[in-house]
Amino acid sequence: MEERLRYSDEELQEFKQIILDKIAQAKKNLEMLEAEAFNKDSNDITDTSAVYRTLDDDFTSEAENKEENARQAVRQRKFIKDLESALVRIENKTYGICRVTGKLIPKERLRLVPHATLSVEAKMNRK
Numbered sequence: 001m002e003e004r005l006r007y008s009d010e011e012l013q014e015f016k017q018i019i020l021d022k023i024a025q026a027k028k029n030l031e032m033l034e035a036e037a038f039n040k041d042s043n044d045i046t047d048t049s050a051v052y053r054t055l056d057d058d059f060t061s062e063a064e065n066k067e068e069n070a071r072q073a074v075r076q077r078k079f080i081k082d083l084e085s086a087l088v089r090i091e092n093k094t095y096g097i098c099r100v101t102g103k104l105i106p107k108e109r110l111r112l113v114p115h116a117t118l119s120v121e122a123k124m125n126r127k
Contacts, residue, residue, distance in 0.1 A: 037069035
């Protein structure tokens with residue numbers, strides 16, 4: 001039985017739709033994270049109002065939350081970039097090919113991690 005070298009155009013279109021859906025969701029998530037991290041939806045009273053702020057812990061906790069949201073926003077931007085790179089691979093018809101082994105990455109893996117560039121086998125050998 002001959003081993004396939006790439007996914008068919010129909011299969012690539014299926015993956016493209018999965019990726020486009022994930023990009024749309026990731027952009028929504030990024031927008032929310034950035035709004036929370038940078039108070040885009042706030043009139044800045046929350047940062048200066050002392051009404052419910054009697055302990056330094058409240059300020060520390062809020063600052064830590066903003067920092068965590070900012071870190072998550074950075075990760076979300078990278079995820080979007082990786083998904084967009086996957087779209088380029090689809091257009092080049094190289095999507096789903098392991099960059100180490102040259103074999104097709106299983107569909108099940110690509111459905112779960114659509115921006116994957118390594119098969120599980122290759123990823124495990126890197127450790």
